Amino acid sequence: MRYPAAETAEKHQRILQEAARLFREQGFDGVSVGQIMQATGLTHGPFYNHFASKEALMAASTLHGSEHSRAALDAATGSPEAMRQYVRDYMSAAHRDAPGNGCLLAALAGDARKQPAVRPAFGIHLQSIIGKLAAHFPWRKKRNPRQDAIVMLSAMVGAVALARAVDDGALSDEILAAVQAAYAPTPPAPAPPA
Amino acid sequence: MRYPAAETAEKHQRILQEAARLFREQGFDGVSVGQIMQATGLTHGPFYNHFASKEALMAASTLHGSEHSRAALDAATGSPEAMRQYVRDYMSAAHRDAPGNGCLLAALAGDARKQPAVRPAFGIHLQSIIGKLAAHFPWRKKRNPRQDAIVMLSAMVGAVALARAVDDGALSDEILAAVQAAYAPTPPAPAPPA
């Protein structure tokens, strides 16, 4: 049957949003088109009214997740302390335990490698994140902030990926704590008001 | 038909070896049991004479790859310069472009997260690598070598994973170079004979 025209765009966004969450939680291959449509409250049929293929959805949902992640980082570039808090949140157990709402890079780097349709969007996203981190890098000597930003981002992404892959909870916590201590140590005393 | 008894153990090893290579190249879900058996020169049937299931092979091949990786690291713990060369090799384009012969952690961290059968072996491997790196960590202040080792390993694993996920060759090279420069800068002059 025909449906109110205004709902179509909203459903498109819901599919994108659920796909971005499920893909980060379970990987591209770990989620079926049917599961995504079920998460939006529809049957699998009308999926192809919105996207040409699962591959096209993977690419589109990567772009969608990219915008979300960049917005979160933008909100943290206001002050050095906000950037440190961003790193602390990134290295938190909460982020490790909720990949569906977390960083695209940490959740899908391994999958993106094998998905030609996703690689371009993934690269553009990575460039954007590195640029922002380098521009607001508040740590250590800033002789080469872009290099420092790449090393820090690699450590953050790698640490979260490893922490998620391990059953040993103590080891997982230790990995998060090590990178957090290296890049965003908790201040020894309450910071003075800026 | 019956086959020479000595060949059975050798075929078992060949299956493990091909599986370890293919899984790292294409991920656990990206390789079928049939492809693995074909790579060993057999049909898919006798797979179940060697392993109880694909899941069991994934776990066994992770252990197999773990031994291989640990041997490579052990060979580098002899001197600080050997360790630096290990890091340089790890951050090389050759390693990025040949995941099948490369680091288990960088190739399969994302996949291991979703495979309950693999997680225990993965964690044990990671513990072992961290321990060896910490014991032979030749860089910077050694106030907390284990923490330094975790941060370095996270950066190496994350950088290779990101470098592999990106189409932009210049960005990919830059990521590798940044982490290499941070942890194993090329010596400015030829090293004096030890």
Add this chain to the structure above:
DNA sequence: TGTACATCAGTGAACGCGCGTTCACTGATGTAC
């Protein structure tokens, strides 16, 4: 040493299953008059 037979890894057809994708059909919405 030579012969008869039991063993068992390899073969390849077949299974059930879930996947991505297609399509004839439905029926409330939006439009023409």
Add this chain to the structure above:
DNA sequence: TGTACATCAGTGAACGCGCGTTCACTGATGTAC
């Protein structure tokens, strides 16, 4: 404003396919005598 009809997103059965796994069968090897 009221009625008749064309539109088209949603429905759900169906498709072909590749997957992991099973199994009746094969036939050279190793063993018993």
